[in-house]
Amino acid sequence: MAFATEEALEAPEGNWWDQANCLGVDPDLFFPERGASTREAKAVCRGCIVSDDCLEYALRNSEKFGIWGGMSERERRRVRRQRALTRRTAAG
Numbered sequence: 001m002a003f004a005t006e007e008a009l010e011a012p013e014g015n016w017w018d019q020a021n022c023l024g025v026d027p028d029l030f031f032p033e034r035g036a037s038t039r040e041a042k043a044v045c046r047g048c049i050v051s052d053d054c055l056e057y058a059l060r061n062s063e064k065f066g067i068w069g070g071m072s073e074r075e076r077r078r079v080r081r082q083r084a085l086t087r088r089t090a091a092g
């Protein structure tokens with residue numbers, strides 16, 4: 001996530017990020033180097049009451065980097081694929 005950055009302050013749709021557990025936490029934690037641990041960031045997300053909003057925001061905006069809603073980019077890609085598959089199946 002990036003709510004501690006200026007970019008994040010432009011986040012649309014309500015003010016749920018006001019309640020983000022990661023406010024004030026070092027943003028670098030949420031943008032680890034390739035192959036670095038995401039455990040600490042995910043631990044912050046686990047205690048976050050707006051993690052669903054955060055995840056949906058990232059999915060809607062196709063955020064390519066960072067931990068959002070407790071999920072890595074790869075995990076979010078999996079969710080997007082699964083949802084696309086579900087939509088296709090439902091559409092027949």
Ligand code: SF4
Nearest residue numbers: 001020022045048054
């Ligand atoms: S889910 Fe994680 S990244 Fe998203 S707002 Fe909460 S603490 Fe921040």
